[in-house]
Amino acid sequence: RDIKPYWFPTTIRQLADAGGNPVFDDHNYVVGMLTRNASRSSADVFGLHIGVIKKQLDDYKREIQLDPHRTYCPGCGYVSRSRSLGAFYCEVCGSVLPDVRGVNRFHVAQAATLYGENLQRPCRHCEARVGYYNGRCLRCGRDM
Known part of the structure; x- marks a missing residue:
């Protein structure tokens, strides 16, 4: 190989x-x-x-200049767009972005599509639309 x-x-x-x-x-x-x-x-x-x-660094700099609201995620390496919507988490891995680590975070309704929250049916216990894994709600942890 x-x-x-x-x-x-x-x-x-x-x-x-x-x-x-x-x-x-x-x-x-x-x-x-x-x-x-x-x-x-x-x-x-x-x-x-x-x-x-160097090429990766140049690409990163160009992406940041094109959209100054983009932020590098140290968790997965993705250049996140979630800050442009006022959100606090990387849309790929869910890590808290570095520029908002010490900030009080809250739900941002306009970012729901970024995280795919509207794609799931709501949990019958907590009404969250974050999705399910192994038959359990990813927000409250209860069975579907």
Whole structure:
């Protein structure tokens, strides 16, 4: 199996942490970042080429400039649009967005479509429309 050109193997076998350390070349230039991704055929860890990281950063900056209400979610990496509706949570993973962590949060009716709240029938106990998992309401936890 071929590895993508933006991944490169290293001779490093153990990481002291979750990765993210810079990788330098012989001239002390940053060429990439260490990751936790390891090969199945060897104990070596891989690095991610700096060009790919820069492209992702440039894409993020462009998205933020196009819509200043977008916020990066540290939980999943998505650039959330929920702040433009006054909401507090990432629409992909549900994490509290970093710029509203210390703020008192409340229900925002106009954000209901963002989270798919109107797509479910209401819970007969709490009237929430957040959905169900394993036959239980995701808000109150009671059986359907």
